[in-house]
Amino acid sequence: MTRRALVFEPDGLSRQERRRHRREQHRNDRAQVAPPAARRERGLPEAAAPGPFGPGLTDGGYWNLAPVHVPPHQATSQHIAGIYPFVADAGLGHRGPIVGVDLNADALWHFSPWETYADSTDRGSFSTNVLVLGAYRAGKSAVIKTLVTRSMAFGHQAVVPSDPKGEWVAVAEAIPGGNVIRLGGAYDTRLNPLDRGPRRTGVTNEQHEQMVKQRRITVLTSLVGAALPGSHLTAVEHAALLEALERCIRTTDDHPTLRGVYTELTGLTREADRDRHLAQGAIQPSFVLRRFVNGDLSDLFEDESTVQFDDAAPIVVVDTSELFARGDLVAQLSQICTTAWNQAVISDRAAHRTRYVIREEGWRDMTSLASLQMYQQWLKLSRHYGISNIVILHKMGDLDAVGEADSQERNLAYSIAGDIENKFIFRINQQEGASIHQRLAIPPAHVAMARQLRKGEFLAYVGQFSYLVDAFATSTPWEYDLFKTDDAMELDSRYDDEFRTLDDPVLESLWPGDSRYGDTPAGPSAGDASVDGWLTQKELQ
Template identity: 70%
Template sequence: MGRSSFSFEPGGLSRKDRRALHQQTRTGERTDTTPHRTRKERSLPEPAVAGPFGPGISAGGYWNLAKVGVPVHQATSQHLAGIYPFVADGGLGHRGPIIGVDLNADALWHFSPWESYADTTDRGTFSTNILVLGAYRSGKSATVKTLVTRSLAFGHQAVVPSDAKGEWVVVADAIPGGTVIRLGGGTTARLNPLDRGPRRTGTTDEQHEQMVKQRRIATLISLVQMTLGGTRLTAVEHAVIHEALHRCITATGDRPTLRGVYEQLGVIAADATGDFRLAEAAVQPRFVLRRFVDGDLSGLFEDESTVSFDDQAPIVVVDTSELFARGDLVAQLTQVCTTAWIQAVVSDRSAHRTRYVIREEGWRDMTSLASLQMYQQWLKLSRHYGISNIVILHKMGDLDAVGDADSQERNLAYSIAADIENKFIFRSNTQEQHALRTRLNMPAPHVDMARQLRKGEFLAYVGQYAYLVDCFATSTPWEYDLFQTDDALTTPVRDTDTTPPADLDTLWPTPTSETTDRVDAELDGWLTSWKELS
């Protein structure tokens, strides 16, 4: 801060003289001609100096009762921004695909969950999973599609276990080699959620059998509990499901299906010579599985799979949009079955593959205690299998559909969401402020910022660091048309060719250090020009 100063305008000046005095003040042409004085001389009264305006007025044109204090520096925030690069964060480096612009550092922002996990510095993370949270039309889907499709050029793959809206079908059809598995709508495709899956490398026979058995049991219990409205099964009902599955495995030569378990439950229920408690407990689970065998979900999951998982495909999408139109319960049952089938076929470490597993409407995977426990275990083992689960939620309140208030199920669901280390927080509504602070432990300034984010902007939490990122998913017309999700609301007319190139290297060439340095330099130059114009 500068020293205080006072200046007085002499009276009796003409308008012309006053204008000249003001002009001198603005242009800084006035100078202090007072000679240097000793400490003793400075204690004496200021002598009158004959100036151009009369006795007692300084040569500068005003009464100099105190020494003029010139402020150290005055500038607008636009000019002060010139010192900002010296304190801005360096970002995550150039590893991984370009997602957007780091608005704090004015630099390109790269991100890859596997690169962050492999980073041994304080910028590294201990998880490859990503939580994506934001209101409708905040840019979540376009950003996730940007991350996934641009990651294909880096050798990663993607799986969508249940595409409820058909958004990812368009992406898979546009990617060379992409695969779409359509369920319902007159198709004959079937997925068996009780498939064994590939042998996991590094496990003994006993360990492998135990893993397969746990996944099958968890799937059956989730289906039964979900159909019963979240009612927990009794110990006897658990026992009878175990028994029916064991009998089905024996009868089919380790190729169990929902139809086979349904038939074995019928045998147990009709056995008058066996344990009557098992016979009574088999009735309710059997009625539930009847929905898959003879009900509205028949022809989808009750028999052996008629389609196979192409592990060479860059992206595999299971289209369930026809089934989700039948109601929430059908959607939840469908998601449990398709997710179980996907987990069985992608959890093979020996393949040495890295995959994104995109979970649209992620809360549907957490609707019962059994599914929550299976979900939590799957998230913990994701890095073990080279998988990055992308859990997409519209708001934290979505998890209020899980269990009752303060129930074990709801608390576990919130705990699972909070434990995901990488978080992309998009624009949130006002009513979400409390949940963001308490459930995700976000700082108050960040919560306020989340309310004001524009479409495509998000707060990225990667390990211990936070970034403000603007995703540009429209760097090419092909991406713009591919990633937009507002077809029902807008009908843009684009007179461009959106046919993708024949290979992914042409779409998204793997950047070298020379390329990224050049792009950063061009971006810095563009930002500098933009600031000068603004």
């Protein structure tokens, strides 16, 4: 009896191709059993080397006279795409600074809001603004500091209009040329929110005067409106403010201050015989500005500025941490003043500068309808001015502090947050799931994932795509020391499982040798293999 081996033939062969395939198969079978001398004499290929179990024995331990030829797997491209690693995403490319590691693609993740805005493909974004949302101690501030600091190697600058915790001060002081402006406490520093500001390049005299006038009116109405929660400026009160501002401009030779406006408002209240309605409209605004002149906001914004905005500095931080001792409303009003003061400088489009504007506890800029409208306008004009607004919130519930339930202010605040296209979602609390699903249109599966994120991990939504990024996987010990915001965190805890800084194959490939990214605590040295755009301590020095 002849023993025949099982032969596999590819599907779709013609009769002639099948005969040729069988002859080739028979020739190979003979090569396996023929002696070596006979194989060489007949020109047959060499026999396969014996397996680990001896000549003729397969891994299963049984005899097989003919090799088994398993055809390659055949499937459609739709099905084959589900096999790893073909499921890995291409990411945003290599433009911009390194932010972290894309955990789905196992590759470095780069991000620059200006690069994504310039990208005309479906990977691009229609906005340069970023919404950052996450619970306490989720790593939000440290990741944003990482992004901003590394972006300086690409020529971008940064402005923090109000630093309520003082956590950006150390970053500004560590960067050569960084500028820190301290308000409150023992610091004898004043900012005049009614400053003219620098003249924009390429505008006419008439356009410049109109811009200055509109900015002054906006900051005045925002201040008064923020100090009157639950109420709105009437038309008469608005007219009284404008009249007082115009009088102050005339009497001070175009150097108005809040003290001067307060003086003119007080004078208007005494002119009831000339214009009774205007005199009554000046009462409420005068009481608000009185707080800046003689009340809990004095010695901050009522007189001429004692400092200047250094537009050439890589980072400018306004430290308002001392103001929190005076109450939340003081901090909110201060944030309006500092934001308006900064915007007068950074809104020069012709200067061709690109800046991050970091809004820590961004809900504090949304205290009234006037400030909300100014906030919304500034976000819309960010692309025009080359600005990337980074709005940081602990939870969507932070916006519940804006106005009453179902009020125009609260709805506008939620609309502003939802309209920011680029979103970084860090670990969220259990009760936040429904809110971000409803308000930000985050898919339920992503909401469940956001509840389980570790420190430094976040879901990044850029354009039409989403990414799971671990930012701490590419951080150095020097960055941990500089960017940490929890004073109770011990230095040694940087290398625990939560931070995932040990035995990282990605970083080991970047900096061979020490698994903690260099032989020194300061990170990689000048001789180490570095990545394009990486901003190390060596480069900062």
